[in-house]
Amino acid sequence: MDEFNTEMIKSLMQTDPAAAAACIKEYLEKKNNTPLNIAITGESGAGKSTFINYFRGMTNNDEGAAPTGCTETTFESSPYPHPKYPNVVLWDLPGIGTTTFPADEYLKKMGFEKFDFFIIISDTRFRENDVKLAKAIQKMEKKFYFVRSKIDSDLQNEKRGKKNFNEEETLKKIREYCIHGLQKEGFESPQVFLISSFDLHLYDFPLLHETLDRELPEHKRRALLMAMPNINLEVINKKKKSLQSQIKYYASSSAAGAAVPVPGLSIAVDLTLIVSAITTFVVGLRLDVKSLRKLAHSTGVPVADLIEVITSSLAAVEITPALVMKCLGQLGSVVALMAGEEVSRFIPIIGIPLAMGLSFAGTYKSLNHILDMLAEDAQRVFKRALGLNSSV
Ligand code: GDP
Numbered sequence: 001m002d003e004f005n006t007e008m009i010k011s012l013m014q015t016d017p018a019a020a021a022a023c024i025k026e027y028l029e030k031k032n033n034t035p036l037n038i039a040i041t042g043e044s045g046a047g048k049s050t051f052i053n054y055f056r057g058m059t060n061n062d063e064g065a066a067p068t069g070c071t072e073t074t075f076e077s078s079p080y081p082h083p084k085y086p087n088v089v090l091w092d093l094p095g096i097g098t099t100t101f102p103a104d105e106y107l108k109k110m111g112f113e114k115f116d117f118f119i120i121i122s123d124t125r126f127r128e129n130d131v132k133l134a135k136a137i138q139k140m141e142k143k144f145y146f147v148r149s150k151i152d153s154d155l156q157n158e159k160r161g162k163k164n165f166n167e168e169e170t171l172k173k174i175r176e177y178c179i180h181g182l183q184k185e186g187f188e189s190p191q192v193f194l195i196s197s198f199d200l201h202l203y204d205f206p207l208l209h210e211t212l213d214r215e216l217p218e219h220k221r222r223a224l225l226m227a228m229p230n231i232n233l234e235v236i237n238k239k240k241k242s243l244q245s246q247i248k249y250y251a252s253s254s255a256a257g258a259a260v261p262v263p264g265l266s267i268a269v270d271l272t273l274i275v276s277a278i279t280t281f282v283v284g285l286r287l288d289v290k291s292l293r294k295l296a297h298s299t300g301v302p303v304a305d306l307i308e309v310i311t312s313s314l315a316a317v318e319i320t321p322a323l324v325m326k327c328l329g330q331l332g333s334v335v336a337l338m339a340g341e342e343v344s345r346f347i348p349i350i351g352i353p354l355a356m357g358l359s360f361a362g363t364y365k366s367l368n369h370i371l372d373m374l375a376e377d378a379q380r381v382f383k384r385a386l387g388l389n390s391s392v
Helices: 006-015 017-031 048-055 103-110 128-139 151-159 167-184 205-215 218-227 233-244 247-256 271-284 289-299 303-308 321-331 341-350 354-388
Strands: 036-041 078-081 088-092 117-122 143-148 192-194
Touching: 006 017, 006 341, 017 247, 036 048, 036 218, 048 088, 048 117, 088 218, 103 128, 117 128, 128 143, 143 167, 143 205, 151 167, 167 192, 192 205, 205 218, 205 233, 218 233, 233 271, 233 354, 247 271, 247 341, 247 354, 271 321, 271 354, 289 303, 289 354, 303 354, 321 354, 341 354
Parallel strands: 036 088, 036 117, 117 143, 143 192
Antiparallel strands: 078 088
């Protein structure tokens, strides 16, 4: 089911609620598994593998990391799926300079059709090959973005021995130098994003995300957003909104599926579905134990300090049905069953009967409440990590 088929769900809801629940679940799974293929190209040593690793929330030494610091020996592209969102794959493409192929041939050999966009990385100025490649990508009606890597080391080098070092000035100089070079090669107004893969929250990476978010087709944006590291509070907020928009589906499927009553709260829910919804929130907001450990490692802030600022009992732990049951029970007094605007609008649209409607409203409100708590935790963790060390 590609699109949400309201009429079908509505009639199923009356005759076979369990089948309706299964349909909604299938819709959600499909929506959350939209493939996104990102091609990373550039000469050997430009920083492709490092970018691929840090974008995926890994370091260069982690298991499953793209090997770094090695010279290319094969002419193959290598796929690196995101560990939490395997539908998002970063492809390490060999530098075009290592081949004798013209750019269009190179792109055909790489299977350019499957890529949603290309990132062309250079750690110096962009060269003739990069420009030829960009033009060929353009001709094939695909998008590309110029990324200038290793900005941290440029800044450090520039700083050394300088009394009146000015970071903004230095960044401006590097940007202008890259743009000027590209203009000389025939690009009228190129955009260049300055990044450090070790510090993706700094320099132009947030702007690169905003640009991609704007230019990607709507159905691909969610895949990119969920795969993004938590680079700033805005990204955390966007993730929250995206997760929030799916709660009504979780709630209706849960209310219509095999339900168990929750003590202390007059609702019956499909617990496995709620467990899966909350797990999606925790992982999306990077509040799972593995992500917190990685964040602690990369920032030097002890994991205990990060956990200290977490207030929800659902972060940094394994989400089990028993834990969720306990949490929902505790929320009984907090969550009023009064239907909110979206709740009362959504119920007739998909034809949930009254009794289920109450259950829907309870689940809907509970999940919203839990998501609010988790998003606040994610923001606190982000601030705590950033407060002591700028590397996120
Ligand atoms: P590839 O050959 O294009 O995949 O490049 P690698 O990712 O293997 O990087 C080559 C070298 O540059 C490695 O020693 C990396 O640690 C280093 N490197 C890559 N990105 C950065 C960065 O953003 N900052 C700094 N300082 N070094 C980087």
